[in-house]
Amino acid sequence: MTGASSSSASSQHGLTDRLARWAKGLSGKAEEESAEVEARPRPGSSSSREINRRRQLYEDIGDFLFAHDLDLTPINFSVALDYLTGANIGVEKAIRAVMMERGKITNGWIETIAAEQRADEVTPDSLATMLDKVEENLTQFTGLMHESRNSAKDYGAALQEQAKDLVEGGDSEPVLARLVGLTRSMVEKTRLVETQLRENQKQTKALKSSLENARRAAEHDHLTGLPNRRAFENVLREEVALAQAQGEQLSVAFCDIDHFKHVNDTHGHDTGDRVLKFVAGLLAKASNDRCHVARHGGEEFVMLFRGKGAGEACEVVDGVREDLANRSLVNRATGERMDRVSFSAGVANVLAYEDARSALKAADRALYLAKEHGRNRVYIAAETD
Template sequence: MSDASSSARLVAVDGIPARDRRAPAPDDARQRRNRLTQAVKSWFGGRDDENMVPEANQPEPSTFQRVGAFLQQNLLEPTPPHYELVYGYILQTDRRLVDAVDRAIMREGLLTAEAAELILSEVRTDVSAEFLANLVDKAQAGLSEIAGLAKQSGADAQAYGQALESKVADLQGGAGEETVKALVQLTSSMIARTKQAEQQLRDAGKQMTQLRGSLAEARRIAESDALTGLANRRAFENKLRRAVLQARETGKPLALAFCDIDHFKVINDTHGHDVGDRILKFVAQRLASASGNNCFVARHGGEEFVMLFEGSNAEAAARIVNDVRADLQDRRLVAKQSGEAIGQVSFSAGVASLGPKDNGRQMLRTADQALYRAKREGRNRVVVLGE
């Protein structure tokens, strides 16, 4: 499916400020790159002669040298955050980090500083969200156990109180008057204490119910993207696993769309990150509103979004995605406050269906391949693979 042309519409994006950025002069940029290259070479043991032939039996470069070479090749400054990112990429400590870096390099030809910063912030967010989610799971398991104990304790206390009340009636028979009074007083005291314990258990139960609500809210936050309000990548991966299992059980089709905003770096560089953030939210709203109840929409990371269509094949899903794409390309966005023109915003998408032997990861990989084909064919289009 290719892009469709129609008359443009002006759309104001609330609160987008105008922002001017001057591109560095070519000579300044070239001198900066040369200084950066020399610094990285000196810090990481590089040689000035790039045409030197490697010696025979030369030892493999160390991880430190590999990090330095990667920084040099991508013109990244040797800062601690960049070193952290590249170190994780080379050692493949996080599959999602590796995939994100590979996609950024494929998209831009190298890993830019902006992309590196975004990837690192997302990885750190994912780790925090995963830690919080695990904490939520453990807390909920503990609460269930405590609730069971409290319920049992309440039942035991009630039974004990009933037994004591029965004994009080028996003691009012033939024993001595003083003894009977003492036993009755003791028994009445125990009954009162038991009732107090029951009240405390009821109060504790109410507190646990409130805590469950707080934990549910914490789980929602852990699985939400703070900027767009959509589900995040962790929530999508959980949803995808469940959807694949259900599709296998029911025999119903399942389709997935991988969407990426075209030239998003240009938008950020030209108008600033505040405008970029508002564009992300605007596109997220368009995808979510047009997808319907049978589609799960999530922000996968950066300017990438994923859409999971349960009960639909790839062709049906592609028609929905293409309708959103066509609607978006017809709009000409402007900053409402300043009137500054942002112009056309478009996205490319790849769509795939769940194959007979596919799992969720393979399905996502096929959609990703379709997305890059859409990029190579000129962007602002939807490509279907797997059918």
């Protein structure tokens, strides 16, 4: 694929090695898959179980690729691996969605989804890294300015003191007069430099303010005005730590607009965008310092509730769902009344799972169950997931 050609050589080599090991496993030689294994492991040992697990994974990947008639390429292998292991929620959700709609995926579709995932995940992080680096440099520069200004003041004061002593001594009056004049000139120059440094410091503060604005822009969805997925992931880490430290409950909910493709196809993307903003506004009404709402991507939103269990969070989400379902929306462009717009949602107790990623996957599974059982409903994930 075109986008894949820019991948690093090391990444491609790593995937090629994995493909080779997979092929070796299919041919019945997985026992010697690792060069570090010096002896054949005993049946039932941890090494044996790991080899069997990997062999099964490679076979599952092979079955997946062959079932969809996909080429044996590194990008296809990588996407299949992410889907089967659940390592990438975005890939997993996208594949499930297209399989529900079409029943099969293609090489071209995988190239598209892989490019979208890379653009969504890498670009914001690259921007954040750049902003962090610039801020670091600005902080160092500000420190240097402070240091230079203090040094200039000390130097000027010392010169003035020396000049005063020499004048009071009365020796070599013409020389001393010139020294006094030179000293005064140097003091004046020092004051000029100090003024320039103060001005530069003001400019630096203004630039830092601009960078803060840029950072906020990088963490917000331009269409809805809500925080984006990157911002949500940062908040999630912070809220997990707070909830654990304070012994509070923490719940997460995924909300996905039902039949959103039909809205776009029937009424156009401009109307679709207005529907997204309208739903975002309804969800945002529930937000506060203990309830965070973000656009997770596409027509999906995510909510995080600190201090609420899954049942309480479900009540809040269901209230918004009912509010939306009871509204009668109109296409502004045509005046045509739209079909009922609704969303489905899945809720999970974050701290009931091994980590936040597992909780997100549980909420996502509950969301898909809500979709499969008729849409326009909220399901709670079973904590045994």
